[in-house]
Structures are given as structure tokens and as C-alpha cells.
Amino acid sequence: MSFTKTTEQDSKYNELENMSISQLLININTEDKTVPLAVEKALPQIEKLVEQVVIQLKKGGRLFYIGAGTSGRLGVVDASECPPTFGVPHELVIGLIAGGETAIRKAVENAEDSTTQGWRDLQAFNININDFVIGIAASGTTPYVLYALNTCTENNIPTGSITCNASCPISLAAKYPIEVIVGPEFVTGSSRMKAGTAQKLVLNMISTTTMIQLGKVKGNKMVDMQLSNDKLVDRGIRMIQAEIPIDHSEAERLLKEYGSVRAAITFYLNGN
Structure with a gap:
């Protein structure tokens, strides 16, 4: 053809x-x-x-x-x-x-x-x-x-x-x-x-x-993104604070401990 x-x-x-x-x-x-x-x-x-x-x-x-x-x-x-x-x-x-x-x-x-x-x-x-x-x-x-x-x-x-x-x-x-x-x-x-x-x-x-x-976005946020640089870590902290009522240092601690925005939010919500 x-x-x-x-x-x-x-x-x-x-x-x-x-x-x-x-x-x-x-x-x-x-x-x-x-x-x-x-x-x-x-x-x-x-x-x-x-x-x-x-x-x-x-x-x-x-x-x-x-x-x-x-x-x-x-x-x-x-x-x-x-x-x-x-x-x-x-x-x-x-x-x-x-x-x-x-x-x-x-x-x-x-x-x-x-x-x-x-x-x-x-x-x-x-x-x-x-x-x-x-x-x-x-x-x-x-x-x-x-x-x-x-x-x-x-x-x-x-x-x-x-x-x-x-x-x-x-x-x-x-x-x-x-x-x-x-x-x-x-x-x-x-x-x-x-x-x-x-x-x-x-x-x-x-x-x-x-x-x-496939569920890889929550709201309009990349909650499963890899925290591969300081910019993304800072973005992740702000995303956590937008979802749950905690200060910057606590959001940073959760993010570092659980490795992702989704996991940090899930842990907090399940534990409080």
C-alpha cells in the first residue's frame, strides 16, 4: 500500500x-x-x-x-x-x-x-x-x-x-x-x-x-518518587507537611526513615 x-x-x-x-x-x-x-x-x-x-x-x-x-x-x-x-x-x-x-x-x-x-x-x-x-x-x-x-x-x-x-x-x-x-x-x-x-x-x-x-500518583503528587537529590528530598518534606500536621524536622525524619513520601504518610496515619 x-x-x-x-x-x-x-x-x-x-x-x-x-x-x-x-x-x-x-x-x-x-x-x-x-x-x-x-x-x-x-x-x-x-x-x-x-x-x-x-x-x-x-x-x-x-x-x-x-x-x-x-x-x-x-x-x-x-x-x-x-x-x-x-x-x-x-x-x-x-x-x-x-x-x-x-x-x-x-x-x-x-x-x-x-x-x-x-x-x-x-x-x-x-x-x-x-x-x-x-x-x-x-x-x-x-x-x-x-x-x-x-x-x-x-x-x-x-x-x-x-x-x-x-x-x-x-x-x-x-x-x-x-x-x-x-x-x-x-x-x-x-x-x-x-x-x-x-x-x-x-x-x-x-x-x-x-x-x-497504576496508583503511582496521589492527588497530583509524585508520592513514590526516588529521593535522589536534595531538591527532591525538600519536595518530599513539603509534600508530607501538606498531608499531615507535623513540622519540618519531623517530616524530614519520617522521610529519611521510611524512604518515600507514601510510606512516611502511611506510617504516620496508621500510628496516630
């Missing part, structure tokens, strides 16, 4: 090298403003995907992101932020990138063209039918992602995707596709720009909504 790669179409702007810094910034910002509107149109697709992710995680599964280049890096970033933000194990949300750890910082030649490595990377984690795999690819054609999703389907593993081209092969391969159509980039073909921004927004929605559904 043929489709149009709008992410590869010519920019609406020309002679960029002749623009002033101010003109460049204004025009980039003008294009960036269109991204949230494109994401909004995809909300029904995002909802269906998140519903299934929550189901899979509640029965003991894991969430995998798999991608190449910018798309892969965005998946790795979102996965890596879940443990400190929500206090979940590092093994719950896993980001895989074509080319492995090296590719996070430096492009690995031809890594995204492999038709077998994506599935091998998933197999290294003993992927199974309780898990959920989201393929991320602005183009919607990346072989590393496409063939991994196809093999997941063959093995009854549910799949989703985040792409920026309509009716692309990866969307057709995924059971729960998300298509955010952002159109041509300011710099022709530079999908790290609007497409990358769109993917980041969608990933934020997926992981945050999923974690809230």
Missing part, C-alpha cells in the same frame, strides 16, 4: 541561510505551535493504546519502547525517567534503540536497517505475551522497528506505534497505532524537530497516564 511521507516533503520555508536569527526563531516557533494540535487529533488513538498498556502492566507485563535515531533516544529517555519519577523498577519500562547504548550518543551506521536485530534485542529481555511493545518511528518505515513489531504479532505480543506519517507500514503492523501528522519540517526531512517534539509529547502522555492508573 502506497503512502505519502509528509515528514520528507519540502519545507514551507526556503532560503533559510538568508534569514536573520530572529526570523529563524520566529518561523521555527510558528511551526512548533502546530504540534500540540496534531497530537490532539490523535488522542482517541492514544487512549486506546494506554488502556491496553495498563491492562498488560496490571497482569505483570512490561512496557517496551523500540526505535532508531531520535525516535529511539526519546523512548530511552522516557523509560529512564519512570523509576525516579514514579518509584517503579527499572525493568518495568524499557527503552531499546537500534545500535544499542552507543547509539544513544552517537549514530551507529546502518543499525536501523536491520530486519532481525529489533526482535533479538527484545528476546534478550525474555519478551512474552504479558508485555506491550511500542515501535517509535517518525517515518513509519524503519526496518528495525517494523520487523520487530511483525515478529511480536506472530508471537501474540500486543503492539503499538508512534509515527508521523498516515497509513505507513509501521502503523499497519501495530495493533494500537498512533499517528501524529505534523507535516513537513522547517528544515526539510529533519524529523528531530516537529516529529520529535510530537513523539516526546505522546510518550509523556503514555507513561504519565499509565503510572497514574
Whole structure:
């Protein structure tokens, strides 16, 4: 089935090298403003995907992101932020990138063209039918992602995707596709720009909504966050004081003793 790669179409702007810094910034910002509107149109697709992710995680599964280049890096970033933000194990949300750890910082030649490595990377984690795999690819054609999703389907593993081209092969391969159509980039073909921004927004929605559904947020607070620096410890103390009538020093003591905002509040409420 043929489709149009709008992410590869010519920019609406020309002679960029002749623009002033101010003109460049204004025009980039003008294009960036269109991204949230494109994401909004995809909300029904995002909802269906998140519903299934929550189901899979509640029965003991894991969430995998798999991608190449910018798309892969965005998946790795979102996965890596879940443990400190929500206090979940590092093994719950896993980001895989074509080319492995090296590719996070430096492009690995031809890594995204492999038709077998994506599935091998998933197999290294003993992927199974309780898990959920989201393929991320602005183009919607990346072989590393496409063939991994196809093999997941063959093995009854549910799949989703985040792409920026309509009716692309990866969307057709995924059971729960998300298509955010952002159109041509300011710099022709530079999908790290609007497409990358769109993917980041969608990933934020997926992981945050999923974690809230799993009970990792109370009210609007990250009560299970890891206390990995002084800023977060101070935030935790203030969160405890907002919930229970104690002074700063007592809140600090409880937080240090029990290791999390949730545990500190629970102990106090159960003991008083």
C-alpha cells in the first residue's frame, strides 16, 4: 500500500541561510505551535493504546519502547525517567534503540536497517505475551522497528506505534497505532524537530497516564518518587507537611526513615 511521507516533503520555508536569527526563531516557533494540535487529533488513538498498556502492566507485563535515531533516544529517555519519577523498577519500562547504548550518543551506521536485530534485542529481555511493545518511528518505515513489531504479532505480543506519517507500514503492523501528522519540517526531512517534539509529547502522555492508573500518583503528587537529590528530598518534606500536621524536622525524619513520601504518610496515619 502506497503512502505519502509528509515528514520528507519540502519545507514551507526556503532560503533559510538568508534569514536573520530572529526570523529563524520566529518561523521555527510558528511551526512548533502546530504540534500540540496534531497530537490532539490523535488522542482517541492514544487512549486506546494506554488502556491496553495498563491492562498488560496490571497482569505483570512490561512496557517496551523500540526505535532508531531520535525516535529511539526519546523512548530511552522516557523509560529512564519512570523509576525516579514514579518509584517503579527499572525493568518495568524499557527503552531499546537500534545500535544499542552507543547509539544513544552517537549514530551507529546502518543499525536501523536491520530486519532481525529489533526482535533479538527484545528476546534478550525474555519478551512474552504479558508485555506491550511500542515501535517509535517518525517515518513509519524503519526496518528495525517494523520487523520487530511483525515478529511480536506472530508471537501474540500486543503492539503499538508512534509515527508521523498516515497509513505507513509501521502503523499497519501495530495493533494500537498512533499517528501524529505534523507535516513537513522547517528544515526539510529533519524529523528531530516537529516529529520529535510530537513523539516526546505522546510518550509523556503514555507513561504519565499509565503510572497514574497504576496508583503511582496521589492527588497530583509524585508520592513514590526516588529521593535522589536534595531538591527532591525538600519536595518530599513539603509534600508530607501538606498531608499531615507535623513540622519540618519531623517530616524530614519520617522521610529519611521510611524512604518515600507514601510510606512516611502511611506510617504516620496508621500510628496516630
